[in-house]
Amino acid sequence: MKRKTKLIHGGIEGDASTGAVSVPIYQVSTYKQEGIGGHKGYEYSRTGNPTRHALEELIKDIEGGKAGFAFGSGMAAITAVIMLFNTGDHVILTDDVYGGTYRVITKVLSRFGIEATFVDTSHLEMIKNAIQPNTKAIYLETPTNPLLKITDIESAAKLARENGLLTIVDNTFATPYWQNPIELGADIVLHSATKYIGGHSDVVAGLVVVNSEKLAEDLHFVQNSTGGVLGPQDSWLLIRGMKTLGVRMEEHETNTAAIVDFLQNHPNVKKVFYPGIETHPNHELAKKQSRGFGGMVSFDVGSEQKVASLLSKVKYFTLAESLGAVESLISVPAKMTHASIPKERREELGITDGLVRISVGLEDVDDLIDDLKQALK
């Protein structure tokens, strides 16, 4: 089955008992038992719910793993994954991981004795040098936010395996349509499904896929014990979103390529960050491990004042957090997602005050380019 077909026919199709083509929303908490323990596979919806199960089977098929899990947010998914570890365990993470990941690791999970080192994982040597006797996993985000840095998943997973470590990949930016980390050797792949998978700015959710029965058993134990599950209505919305993920990603890609081309040739744009650009330091790697470059682009207009001017003029790019939806969004990393990082550290990372990040939506690309053109004047 090809990818676009799998998005529509993967997992559990429709409803066997009624013939309904769409998976029903099983808005239910508990299930009748014909005598103690005599049930039809469901006892209580924290443990399992048919709509959530259909979503979990679908993401499992799409990422090519052994089992899927749906959580109430990307952060709930990430937290559950890190809860697979114990006090005293150490994890190596990409240095510019999503801000919420940095926060939960350094401010919450650290209180339970999970140790972490953040390194530039786009350099394999840096990962290697960070391995300690108590290291249990390498946690990658690729491409990263907002500078779209790329880590070599296959090489990192190989290094992990040689050292008895798990490889975890946050695949939110690339999406399962363009990139499948498990095929590249990763053990766990996770998503903020709030972004491209949902795709319509109307649901907050997280998904995880694991590649072994043991991890499946362990993560289900954590999911059921800690309870951060996704509700049936939101599970249904994600199944619905997933059906159009292929066509949406193809269109995001086309629109983004045209916008990147426009930005690169604009005199008021100092630098454009996008893995699809041939001069991007990991362009070839991005081409090798992903089938597309995605719809996220960052560019530098030079100063805070110029950012303010741009923001005051754009019509179709909504100033908002989040990404990956049908509508184009614009954000200012230094003032929004990365505001908690000290200015000096930000400048070191390349997250200047003149940096703008856009999530290219599915509007007509001519309108989007015209909008940027008048706003950049």
Ligand SMILES: *Cc1c(COP(=O)(O)O)cnc(C)c1O
């Ligand atoms: C948004 C995001 C998250 C967190 O997901 P939520 O659904 O907001 O909890 C994690 N990783 C990445 C890369 C994200 O963009």
